[in-house]
Amino acid sequence: MHSKTPRQPSATELEPVAGNGLLDRRLLLKYGLGFGASGALATLLPAAAAPPARAPWMNEPGDAFSNYGRPSDHEDGVIRWISDNADVAGNGVSWTPLHSLEGTIVPNGLHFERHHNGIPAIDPAAHRLLVHGLVDRELVFDLDRLLRYPMQSRICFIECGGNSNAAWNRTPPQAAVGYFNGLVSNAEWTGIPLRVLLDEAGIKGEAAWLIAEGADAFAMQNSIPLQPALAEGLLALYQNGERLRPENGYPMRLVIPGLEGVRNVKWVRRLMLAAEPVMARNETARYTDLLPSGKARQFAMVMNARALLTFPASGHELPGPGYYQIKGLAWSGRGRISRVEVSADDGASWADAALDEPVLAKAFTRFRLPWRWDGQRVRLKARATDDSGYRQPQRTELIVERGHHAFYHFNGILTFEINPDGTIRHVYDAADDDGAGDGADIDAGWF
Amino acid sequence: MTRLMMMALVTALTSTPAGSEEPAPALGEPAPAELVQRWDLSVFADGRGLPAGSGDAASGKKIYERHCIACHAAGGAGASGDRLGRAEMGLTDEYPQKTIANFWPYATTLFDFIRRSKPFNNPGSLSNDEVYALTAYLLSLDGVIPEDTVMGRETLLEVIMPNADGFIDVWQGDTMNSEPR
Numbered sequence: 001m002h003s004k005t006p007r008q009p010s011a012t013e014l015e016p017v018a019g020n021g022l023l024d025r026r027l028l029l030k031y032g033l034g035f036g037a038s039g040a041l042a043t044l045l046p047a048a049a050a051p052p053a054r055a056p057w058m059n060e061p062g063d064a065f066s067n068y069g070r071p072s073d074h075e076d077g078v079i080r081w082i083s084d085n086a087d088v089a090g091n092g093v094s095w096t097p098l099h100s101l102e103g104t105i106v107p108n109g110l111h112f113e114r115h116h117n118g119i120p121a122i123d124p125a126a127h128r129l130l131v132h133g134l135v136d137r138e139l140v141f142d143l144d145r146l147l148r149y150p151m152q153s154r155i156c157f158i159e160c161g162g163n164s165n166a167a168w169n170r171t172p173p174q175a176a177v178g179y180f181n182g183l184v185s186n187a188e189w190t191g192i193p194l195r196v197l198l199d200e201a202g203i204k205g206e207a208a209w210l211i212a213e214g215a216d217a218f219a220m221q222n223s224i225p226l227q228p229a230l231a232e233g234l235l236a237l238y239q240n241g242e243r244l245r246p247e248n249g250y251p252m253r254l255v256i257p258g259l260e261g262v263r264n265v266k267w268v269r270r271l272m273l274a275a276e277p278v279m280a281r282n283e284t285a286r287y288t289d290l291l292p293s294g295k296a297r298q299f300a301m302v303m304n305a306r307a308l309l310t311f312p313a314s315g316h317e318l319p320g321p322g323y324y325q326i327k328g329l330a331w332s333g334r335g336r337i338s339r340v341e342v343s344a345d346d347g348a349s350w351a352d353a354a355l356d357e358p359v360l361a362k363a364f365t366r367f368r369l370p371w372r373w374d375g376q377r378v379r380l381k382a383r384a385t386d387d388s389g390y391r392q393p394q395r396t397e398l399i400v401e402r403g404h405h406a407f408y409h410f411n412g413i414l415t416f417e418i419n420p421d422g423t424i425r426h427v428y429d430a431a432d433d434d435g436a437g438d439g440a441d442i443d444a445g446w447f
Numbered sequence: 448m449t450r451l452m453m454m455a456l457v458t459a460l461t462s463t464p465a466g467s468e469e470p471a472p473a474l475g476e477p478a479p480a481e482l483v484q485r486w487d488l489s490v491f492a493d494g495r496g497l498p499a500g501s502g503d504a505a506s507g508k509k510i511y512e513r514h515c516i517a518c519h520a521a522g523g524a525g526a527s528g529d530r531l532g533r534a535e536m537g538l539t540d541e542y543p544q545k546t547i548a549n550f551w552p553y554a555t556t557l558f559d560f561i562r563r564s565k566p567f568n569n570p571g572s573l574s575n576d577e578v579y580a581l582t583a584y585l586l587s588l589d590g591v592i593p594e595d596t597v598m599g600r601e602t603l604l605e606v607i608m609p610n611a612d613g614f615i616d617v618w619q620g621d622t623m624n625s626e627p628r
Contacts, residue, residue, distance in 0.1 A: 087518050087527040088567050117567055131475065132483045139475030140482065150469045196471045211489055217570045219488060219563035225618060270486055278489045279553050281560040288614065290545065294538040299618035405543050 019345030020378045023370040025354035028325075080110055081179040090118025090217075093160065096185050098178035098308065098329065099315040104356070104364035105155075106185035108240050113247045114160050114183065116218035116282075120267055124251040127215065129197075129235070133272035136202025143251050146237065149192040154234060154257060156362045157331045159184035159303045161260035161287045164410040167395065172426045176315025180426075181308050181414070184331070186364035189255045191236035194229050198273070203230075207273040211280075212254055212265040223277035224256055224263045225299075232257050232362075235268070257362040258333030259301045260409070262287055289406035297406070305332035306392050306411040307340045307367065307384035313414075318422035321375035326353070330365045332386035339385040340367040346379035346415070346429075347394075353382070361387075373418065379427065380416045396431045490559035494604040497558065501599035502580025504587040510577050511584050514566040523547075523588050528567075532588030538613070548589035552614055554606035557582050579603070 009031055017024045071078065078100045084092030094113040096106055106112075124143050132138040160183035166173035173180045194210075203226075210229045214220040224233070236255040237243065244250040249266030256263050262282050277283060277299070289297040307330040312318055326344075330337045336359050341350040353367035367382070384392045393401075395412035417427045490496040511519075515528075523531030523546070534544040547557060562578045564570055573581070583598035586606065596602055 085527055091567070117564065117570065130478055130483065130486055132478060132487065137475070138478040138480075138483055140478040141475050145472075145474040148474060149471055192471075197475070200471070200473050200475050213488070213563075217564075217567075219570065221489065221559070221563065272487065272489060274489075274491070276491065278559070279492050279556050281556055281564075284553065284556050284614070285545070285547075285551050290538060290543060290550075291615075292539065294613065296550075296614050297617045298614040299616055301618060 014372070016372070018343065018349040018351035020376070021372040021374055022326075022342060022344050022349075022351040023372060025352055025369050027370050028354050028368060078110070080113065081175075081182075088117065090115050093162075093183055095179045096182035097176070098182045098184075098310050099176045099313060100178065101310070102327075102366075104186050104329070104366050105240060106187060108187070108242065108245050108248070111185040111187060111239070111245065111248055112158075112160065112183045114162075114261055115247070116216070116220055118217055119246050120214075120216045121246075122215060122251060122267060127251055128269065129252065130270045131197060131201045131273075132270070133211070133274050134204040134207035135198070135273055136204065137200075139197075139201045141197070143237075146192060146235070146252070149196060151190050151192055151237070152234065153188055153190040153238075154232070154255065155186065155188045155360055156255065156257035157184055157186040157303075157364050158255065158261050158264050159331070159333075161262055161301070161303075161408045165407050167410045167412060167414065168399075168404050168406055170404060172428050174314055174426055177308065177310060177313035177414075177416075177426075178315065183261070186329075186331070187240050189234055189236040190238035190241075191234040191252070191255065194233035194235055194254070194271075195231075197235060198230065198271070201273075203273060206275045209274050209277050211270075211272040211274055211278045212263075212268050213270040213272075214249075214253075214265050214267040215269040216267050220262075220265060220267075220282065221278060221280040222263050222265055222282055223274075223280060224254070224259065226273070228256055228259060229254075258303060260287065260303055260333075263301055287408055289402055289408050291401075291406065292403035297402075297409075300409050303331075303333035303409070304392070304411045305334065305337065305384045305386040305390050306330065307337075307382040307413075309342075309380060309382045309414065309416055312380060312418060312424055313416045314424055314426045316424055318373065318418060318424070320422065321373050324371050324373060326369045326371045326380065326382075328353075328367050328382050330355075330367055330382075330384040331363065332384065332388075332390065333362055334386050334388040334390055336361045336387045337365040337367075337384055338387045340365070341383050341385075342367075342369045343381045343383075344371060344378050347381055350383075375420055377420055378418050380418065381413050383413045394429065396429055488559065488563045490555045490562075492553045492555050494555060494600060497555065497600040497603060498575045499600065500575030500579050501597050502576045502578070502583055503597050504580070504583040504592075504594045506577075507580035507582070507584025507587075507598075510573070510581050514569075514573075515581070518567065523585060531585055534589075538610075546589070547585055548591050548609060550610050550613070552608055552611045554582065554586060554591075554603055554608055557585060558603060 080094035082094045096110050096112040129141045163183035164181045166180045208226050210224045234255045236253050253266040254264050309328040311327045330340045340353040342353050343350045353369040356366040359365050398412045415427050417425045518528030520526040532546050534546045534549050536544045579598045586592045587594045
């Protein structure tokens with residue numbers, strides 16, 4: 001009997017397509033992920049430590065069933081990272097560990113959180129949704145009735161307006177990549193198109209904004225332009241197939257694809273149609289971007305395109321030179337990701353990454369690129385372009401335009417430096433160092 | 448029953464919203480005016496939603512020291528909670544401090560926010576008079592209003608915040624991120 005030798009790329013095919021070992025994305029399609037791995041496999045099977053004929057867990061019955069499954073105990077490091085207010089535990093954020101996840105759907109227990117005053121313990125039977133303001137008929141709904149409405153599912157990302165806020169700092173944050181960029185998650189949301197409920201109430205002609213309020217202790221309030229709310233907004237009741245998690249708005253929340261997280265009001269209990277925004281605290285004092293001029297950008301609610309390396313990136317360490325798959329996520333609040341490019345030579349040359357299908361509008365798109373690391377110091381970057389033609393800016397461009405104190409809406413290109421010992425640092429471009437300031441941390445907290 | 452009658456009945460029992468392919472049941476109940484009135488906490492910049500009531504900075508200071516000082520410190524200097532007033536750095540300084548007086552564009556927002564969200568450990572517990580008093584106190588910290596102003600619906604509407612013109616509407620305007628790069 002012969003075993004068929006796995007096909008390997010030819011020497012020509014393994015020629016880099018961009019600097020420092022970036023390979024052709026089509027190798028992934030042609031040869032799968034296994035090429036170049038045989039050398040590494042040999043070291044996994046040293047003769048002295050040969051695995052037993054039967055692994056120990058094959059010699060006794062396994063665990064019984066469970067009513068609700070949970071991750072392996074071996075994965076207990078894959079957790080949200082909590083940054084909360086020392087005086088008010090329910091005020092703050094928790095970050096999705098994007099550096100530990102694959103694919104595009106974030107498990108419900110790891111979806112990022114941003115609460116302003118805790119997670120309310122809502123009794124779904126007592127919860128009501130009020131629709132009022134510039135409507136023909138002011139209406140109130142309970143959950144049982146809402147569950148009878150026709151629903152739609154939508155896979156989309158939700159990103160906090162303050163995601164990656166530390167990247168405005170003068171010193172590059174060194175947390176694992178998800179722990180400073182993971183206030184973004186992607187899920188399949190199922191619910192009732194907002195248009196159906198608002199049409200039932202009868203939208204008056206002068207209505208232009210939807211003011212939403214949550215049933216949390218903060219009574220979180222925000223204004224949403226009516227146009228995107230009607231075009232794509234959902235009153236979401238389900239998250240990845242199950243009812244919303246309490247921390248994600250149980251029993252109902254808004255999902256307005258592409259708009260910053262704070263507009264996707266959780267625990268929503270009131271929808272008021274109005275001609276103008278209410279000028280809530282979270283659309284004036286917060287979620288506005290202070291510019292060097294002293295003016296602030298307001299209602300910058302469309303989350304612009306970005307690509308984020310999830311591997312290799314801070315939070316990882318490379319065991320040695322050889323083949324790796326560079327991976328990351330890209331998303332845009334304007335539409336579909338049309339292109340992700342990766343550079344391994346600090347932006348001197350770029351290679352197109354492969355995009356996993358399906359590439360959905362306003363949703364996570366997974367990108368991948370094969371890479372052969374020669375063990376030298378290299379700088380990795382990824383940048384996204386979306387189908388509106390928007391190209392992700394360099395960090396320098398953002399800093400020049402908005403200074404260091406915008407706090408919100410950072411979507412610049414990040415750079416990760418791989419050191420010869422395999423450790424990885426988040427670094428800024430030389431051009432980013434404007435020489436001023438003392439490297440102090442961001443000037444505003446979450447609270 | 449004729450087909451026409453069936454169709455008429457179906458139309459009567461459902462609403463078919465414009466733009467949706469699928470008929471939806473119209474199950475919303477008319478909201479009693481009293482419910483809307485009790486639930487509606489939104490205060491607009493033109494004063495819509497401001498209730499009756501009044502309070503001044505002196506009484507507001509006492510309420511502040513009872514309910515707010517633990518997180519926001521004496522005089523609104525800020526601790527675990529935001530700095531609220533008396534900024535030592537302006538908006539264009541190297542390390543800007545954003546406060547109510549130097550940043551918030553509308554005084555109505557202050558009333559809306561205190562009433563709906565504060566104090567954190569017992570939100571919704573303040574009377575309208577207390578909310579007006581706190582609003583007066585916080586605005587008086589930086590002299591946005593004279594200390595003896597009795598704050599109420601009319602006086603609050605007269606307040607012009609120093610940074611009222613400090614915002615660029617990126618949604619409806621055409622600055623920066625609304626253009627493809």
